[in-house]
Amino acid sequence: MAKAKALAQEQHYNFFHSVEQSFDKAAQFTKWEKGILEQIKACNAVYRIKFPVRVGNSIDVIEAYRVQHSHHKLPCKGGIRFSDEVNQDEVMALAALMTYKCAIVNVPFGGAKGGIKINPRNYTPFQLENITRRYTAELVKKNFIGPGIDVPAPDYGTGEREMSWILDTYMSLRPGEIDGYGCVTGKPVSQGGVRGRTEATGLGVFYGLRELCNVKEDMKRLGLEPGIEGKKVVVQGMGNVGYHAAKYFHEAGAKVICLIEWDGAIFNPKGLNPDAVLKHRKETGSIVGFPDAKSLKKNTDGLELECDILIPAALENVIHAGNAPKIKAKIIGEAANGPLTPEADEVLAKKGVIVVPDMFLNAGGVTVSYFEWLKNLSHVRYGRLGKRFDENMNIHILGQIEELTGKKVSEKERKFIAHGADEVDLVYSGLEETMHTALHEVREKFMEHKKIRDMRTAAYVCAIDKVGAAYEQLGIFP
Template sequence: MSNLDIKPTFLENVDMMLNDAISYTKIDKEISKIIKTCRSVIQLKFPVKIKNKIEIFYGWRAVHSQHRLPVKGGLRYSTNVSQEEIEALASLMTFKCAVMDIPFGGAKGGLLIDPKKYDEESLEKITKKFARELIRRGYLSPARDVPAPDVGTSPREMGWILDAYKSLRPDDINHVACVTGKSIDHGGIKGRLEATGNGVCEALKEFFRHPEEVKKVNLKPNLEDQTIIIQGFGNVGLNSAKALHANGGKIIGIAEKEGGIFSEKGIDILELENYLKENNSVMGFPGTKQINPSSELLIYKCDILIPAALENAITLQNVDKIQAKLICEAANG
């Protein structure tokens, strides 16, 4: 069996990247052991009565490092959630905060669920029960552990968590700070929802302010001259596309879970957003070619590729086939 036939797990990939980074530093080997270790992880199994039937749900919260408090990290709802994934994402949160000197430790949480299978009332019950389980065990509070939206969650879920925290800790005058990414009505910040996607656009705009770097990857000098493919059209992918489209970028491909769309002439992102709201899918958008599986779009010819969905999109199996001249990472790993 060749190395290409062996697909490392997400946690193994993170460990490999960390070992590679450590090899370029003078960090003491004993200290590196501490840096690589996830300090704590809790698995929860809790019942919720849905439509007169008891269902058991599985959730996790991992804390990679408490060197700075509170620890910070999103809460995702997905059928792919596992303890290994949550530990890997928690460690990445530590390093992202450290690189930017943001005074938080790293954490991550997840619930093994397909949120599309439940109505809003049921999801609220599940979310509040999950939150209460975390709160009672010290894994959710303004001072120690603060979640945020991630894959499958949004300001709506953060509002439910805030309500659950306030009901259990009515004496905490900082209760509003138990989550970030909440709606404006719940004390959230304007622009938070679009922040990550806008950040992708700002990162690319900064890149094109450095002609010597642009020449290294053989790109034309301006952002508006580039063809762009985006993997993922959720919060990050959509807002990245909108910001890039507004700055003159030519989006030629969008890859989603159910399939991808492609147009050499470019895709009108605002029209696609409206189409998505009406049809709950990007598939069939007028003037585009459908691509199945959508992973094929990752190896289409373009100037800039933006992975903005789940981790492990670029692997040993497809990395040598990618034709993009520049990859702008917008996903966690």
């Protein structure tokens, strides 16, 4: 009995332990002494809450968490997930990953994460609103939310609706706070959200992998041609992240040969159209049975297909010691949080697979959340001040060139050249720059240390160095 209990406890704490293992593996390649490394690794604050909410004729006691992993920079930043799988270990692990993720992509936040242990499908919208508002009130009580303290965002099981409830509750409890709209990101555009936030994580996955595929040396080592066009892609998860990643790869000319969901997987070697699959799922409730596609016996069989790029965009630990030897992908892009175990990392590194780690690759969401937070603090929409000026200037320059050359451009080209950047253009541009810069920083670290065998370790080294430098500059360690 005691042995079974110990085993269950060990499994329960597996995710955070996996993050610590990856951290320790990378720490040996940094200059920081043990004490500083322990401080970087530790979760600074863990808030566990239980509160009652009336559901129908009964009262449910709701279990919830907010973890602030690091205070080396403020505010802390991280999503809130609604799932009956939420536990303290998972939230701590995700908060730690947020710290490292923000450091890698040069977003000035400490890492945080929140979770409410419920299955949102079991509650009505009215009941979910009550739970969300009560959770927010509890965070306000303990000073665990605020534009300069801790800024939540959507995660698994939450979206714009829940963020608008959080905002409204916060503003009612903090009336007159001029920067109050910056207390949460992922809001509807009408409530201070930013255009481009919905697709940000999936688009960031695309930008990061596209840049990797343009590195000739890496592609040559894998036996692939540079570029995205024609590459065979498998995507696990058709949620917001997986769908947008698949959509952008499809539009760029890649072949999305397999899409995997919890209830099945579909395969077509000629490629699938993610928009058509999504439409089929909305009509039937499942991706299974999609015309012109073969349904696989087990959904996990899709992970083991022959392909160039595998994108796990569902939950953690889907690739492990048991199935890692069967993985045939040459590149794995971790769109989900922690989809590979440390044991799988070791197996895949020996096989020469390039694993682009989650802590860099799925940072598109927090990057665009940063842009939204800045928008809320500046109280002005991106592009509002300069868009019209840029358009007028571009038209004037084009007119002068046409007059000097005696040639006219087509109407289509005229519209393209004259176009001034709007909010979504600037958000996409900032995200693309962020993903490109971060990829090459991680890659350079990987090339610099000959003993580093995988990009995850290189990414952790980058993150540890940046967080360590921040602590050093704060003068916390004499």
